[in-house]
Amino acid sequence: MLYHLPDMGRPFIWPIPAWMAPPPVPEDNPMTSAKVELGRHLFYDARISLDSTVACASCHDQARAFTDGRALAIGIGIGIDDTLGIRNAPSLANVGYFPLLTRGNPHMTSLKFQALVPMFGDNPVEMGGNGREGEIFARLSADPYYVKAFATAFPDRPEVDLFTVTRALGAFQRTLISLDSPYDRFKYWDEKDALSDAAKRGEQLFFDHRFECYHCHVGVMFTDNLQTTRSASAETGSHNTGLYNINGTGAYPPEATGLHEFTGSDDDMGRFRTPSLRNVGVTAPYFHDGSVATLKEVLAHYARAGRKIEEGPFAGDGAQNPHKDGMIIGFEASDDEIADIIAFLHSLTDGTFLTNPAYSDPWPENHPASIDRITP
Numbered sequence: 602m603l604y605h606l607p608d609m610g611r612p613f614i615w616p617i618p619a620w621m622a623p624p625p626v627p628e629d630n631p632m633t634s635a636k637v638e639l640g641r642h643l644f645y646d647a648r649i650s651l652d653s654t655v656a657c658a659s660c661h662d663q664a665r666a667f668t669d670g671r672a673l674a675i676g677i678g679i680g681i682d683d684t685l686g687i688r689n690a691p692s693l694a695n696v697g698y699f700p701l702l703t704r705g706n707p708h709m710t711s712l713k714f715q716a717l718v719p720m721f722g723d724n725p726v727e728m729g730g731n732g733r734e735g736e737i738f739a740r741l742s743a744d745p746y747y748v749k750a751f752a753t754a755f756p757d758r759p760e761v762d763l764f765t766v767t768r769a770l771g772a773f774q775r776t777l778i779s780l781d782s783p784y785d786r787f788k789y790w791d792e793k794d795a796l797s798d799a800a801k802r803g804e805q806l807f808f809d810h811r812f813e814c815y816h817c818h819v820g821v822m823f824t825d826n827l828q829t830t831r832s833a834s835a836e837t838g839s840h841n842t843g844l845y846n847i848n849g850t851g852a853y854p855p856e857a858t859g860l861h862e863f864t865g866s867d868d869d870m871g872r873f874r875t876p877s878l879r880n881v882g883v884t885a886p887y888f889h890d891g892s893v894a895t896l897k898e899v900l901a902h903y904a905r906a907g908r909k910i911e912e913g914p915f916a917g918d919g920a921q922n923p924h925k926d927g928m929i930i931g932f933e934a935s936d937d938e939i940a941d942i943i944a945f946l947h948s949l950t951d952g953t954f955l956t957n958p959a960y961s962d963p964w965p966e967n968h969p970a971s972i973d974r975i976t977p
């Protein structure tokens with residue numbers, strides 16, 4: 602698919618194989634190469650945080666499929682007054698295809714608005730820009746690169762402000778497409794040797810009724826959250842997987858109750874969006890609060906049909922959570938079978954995506970935009 606917009610520089614071409622439809626693009630933010638390139642610079646620019654220490658990339662690192670390796674994200678002021686977040690940073694792979702963004706907010710439907718959360722949110726503080734927008738935009742406007750880049754990407758309206766910054770970030774993030782894993786080569790390109798025997802066995806188990814994984818982790822993206830330019834409507838699945846059951850009340854920790862936080866409905870307690878499993882081999886730790894360290898532990902959680910926490914403020918047996926999804930049924934499996942499923946999950950790691958220069962840091966070393974904070 603080709604978006605030809607002659608007034609806006611090079612035509613934009615989706616990095617997508619023919620068997621997949623592109624993600625939807627909002628009418629008020631058409632894709633252009635100039636805008637995507639500008640968005641990439643903003644994504645890697647620490648100057649958009651209040652104290653110029655944190656860029657989007659600080660918590661969304663390409664080598665980890667745009668996650669940060671931490672259980673919970675940490676905002677500005679690291680080492681001074683670390684602001685600990687309440688959620689595990691999700692991968693941004695294929696994020697343009699997700700009709701609902703973030704792990705549990707049913708109202709977060711656009712990349713444009715999502716960008717406001719880290720930049721200006723105060724619960725938790727991530728980039729600290731709340732109330733200081735003018736200062737931050739002035740700082741960016743002072744860089745000659747941006748003067749030119751904004752004029753090329755937004756010829757009718759080149760101001761550095763919320764309108765342009767959030768749209769450029771959205772356009773860049775929509776290009777983060779990951780569809781070149783060994784599993785894709787095996788399944789869609791018919792490369793029989795792309796998968797190990799263990800991963801092939803694991804695939805069979807993943808799609809087997811005994812394990813039920815594929816009911817929620819369904820389709821091309823291994824999630825029931827999907828919208829493409831060909832879908833009639835958006836799929837937006839979220840489920841309680843039995844991670845918590847505080848004192849047998851069905852409750853999740855108060856800062857992470859999932860959809861319930863927004864709807865107040867008991868049925869929504871502990872319901873979180875089903876994450877895509879693409880690149881899951883490099884996005885540990887897992888779940889909305891990063892409370893599970895390894896894929897092996899994830900499988901143990903599903904085998905038991907829920908997690909039991911013996912003591913502490915969150916003690917309780919998640920398997921007995923009254924709001925748990927009916928598909929979390931538990932299973933018995935041999936160690937070999939578990940290893941096969943894990944091998945299959947690793948076959949969803951897309952090395953091309955993790956190293957694609959089009960998604961990497963465009964700033965020269967020691968540039969004022971550079972992130973001086975290192976992820977673990």
Ligand code: HEC
Pocket residue numbers: 644655656657658659660661674675676677686688689690691692693696699701702703704705712715716719720727728770774
């Ligand atoms: C301090 C760490 C941190 C920074 C900095 C950060 N993010 Fe995030 N990001 C997160 C966390 C944590 C979540 C999950 C929030 C939730 O589920 O409520 C998230 C979620 C997202 C999502 C939703 C992804 C999905 O799968 O639903 C997008 C998109 C996103 N961030 C983009 C950005 C952009 C763009 C920036 C820079 C303007 C940025 N982030 C800066 C930590 C961060």
Ligand code: HEC
Pocket residue numbers: 704812813814815816817818839840841842844873874875876877878881884886887888889890896899900903926927928929942
């Ligand atoms: C009832 C729907 C459902 C079923 C069945 C299911 N999952 Fe999940 N899965 C989810 C949801 C929802 C989450 C996110 C939970 C959270 O964030 O607290 C998740 C999270 C995960 C994660 C962590 C991903 C991440 O980025 O944090 C992995 C790995 C995973 N599931 C693998 C599996 C496997 C393997 C199976 C089969 C044994 C399975 N799932 C069955 C709904 C399901």
